[in-house]
Amino acid sequence: MTAEIEQKALGPFAALIGAPDGRKRLNTPSLILDLDVFDANVARMQAICDANGVNLRPHAKSHKSSRIAQAQREAGAIGVCCATINEAEAMAVAGVGGLLITAPLVTDVKISRLCDLCARAPDTMAVIDNADNALALSAAFAGRPALNVLVDLDIGHHRTGAVDPAAAFKLARMIAATPNLTLQGVQAYGGHFQHIPDAAKRGAAAAQGREQLKALLALMRDAQLETGIVTGAGTGTHGLDGSSGVFTEIQAGSYIFMDAEYATINYEGGDWPFGFSLFVQTSVLSANLPTQVTTDAGTKSFALNGPPPRIVSASLHGAAYGFAGDEHGRVMLEHGMGRPQIGERLECIVSHCDPTVCLYDYFVCVRGQKVVDVWKIDARGRA
CATH class of the missing domain: 3.20.20.10 (Alanine racemase)
Structure with missing residues (x-):
């Protein structure tokens, strides 16, 4: 990645650092680290x-x-x-x-x-x-x-x-x-x-x-x-x-x-002592069908050698996330679920963390809704 291209890639993230609602304004799909x-x-x-x-x-x-x-x-x-x-x-x-x-x-x-x-x-x-x-x-x-x-x-x-x-x-x-x-x-x-x-x-x-x-x-x-x-x-x-x-x-x-x-996986002492800190944020880009919406995070955004991603956003918590191609995801809407609008952001616990990370160039680091930093994933993609 040339310096010019890297600066352009970082630009949208850098502009959101410190913004109280920066987490809701990310370019998607993005890899979020809480x-x-x-x-x-x-x-x-x-x-x-x-x-x-x-x-x-x-x-x-x-x-x-x-x-x-x-x-x-x-x-x-x-x-x-x-x-x-x-x-x-x-x-x-x-x-x-x-x-x-x-x-x-x-x-x-x-x-x-x-x-x-x-x-x-x-x-x-x-x-x-x-x-x-x-x-x-x-x-x-x-x-x-x-x-x-x-x-x-x-x-x-x-x-x-x-x-x-x-x-x-x-x-x-x-x-x-x-x-x-x-x-x-x-x-x-x-x-x-x-x-x-x-x-x-x-x-x-x-x-x-x-x-x-x-x-x-x-x-x-x-x-x-x-x-x-x-x-x-x-x-x-x-x-x-x-x-x-x-x-x-x-x-x-x-x-x-x-x-x-x-x-x-069951932990031997009850609940796992570690929480979920890694998420992929995706946007709804089509909502024309009554039983599903389409997102902008497909098989190029999540590792495929694990369970399906888990949606944690309150509006669709528990809905099934599937893949509709390289660039697209599919969320199946069950009876009684709220219907998301186009542009709405959804966040998912990743399927398998290690191979998901290597699909991205940066962690977008957040505390609450605020973007506080951007960390480069500098050991990926090296030949």
Whole structure:
């Protein structure tokens, strides 16, 4: 985005900053961040981790924003997790430290970029789940400060990670003996646990994952291998894993926003301790049919890998939101519902927060009805 185009994009937002009714005058669709709820979510997760005696290294893949990462660091987080080298580079450029890249970097291009990244941010860590990758990283970091790495253990997600504790232990021993790499501990992320709707079943599944992790840690400690960092868990299991005594840090990400997917999941302590802070605002652009209205937020405005967006605007609260194409949404009107007029604004809890965020360039930050700031989503769309 050129400076001229970016200034034109920011112009309509900037003109609304400070206006008491700015939230009602946004260009739609817009991605809204309620800072009152966001601030409370950030503080609450940090307090939970502090109470459990674990560090918080929240996942930047949820927000892709160095501004949010800085807010999390200021609240007490020891760094941030990044799913990609792209995200990590954006964080480093903004001066965010304590970076952990949670997926293996295996291609020559990405390994080269990792070398450059570590020159800028020396405390960056990477994960390894394969001996060949360990050797490639060792060769790339010859003549450079050693790369800090974690051995990645698959605890059932079957996405990345050594396949079992024995394989992970073998890899850890190899890493510890390989030049230019410094073993710092273990990653064991159970992404498949986070959205199990029933709290008891989610807890049982997470406990099984921890048993695999404990088996690996026992092997490593017997061999006097480094286990100082044990990282994993997410929003869905933050309390269970954080209080288990197994993990030293938590990778939760979605807690700052929450979404329609988490709204379908039971929390083990009753109500979720985090509120909804992220919304897409859309406008009604056609209201000619008696049973529906059409909006300007379609499949290009919401992630599709979750439940439908949830309308929270009072006039249509509980109405079903569907998609009528790339640029259009459809709201079905039930008997007795008020009929919105064209131009009326509706706000929706997003379907799945992470992939919805990456569809937008900016968070429009609000407190009540006032627009107070605009934060660029600076880690999205990087090649």
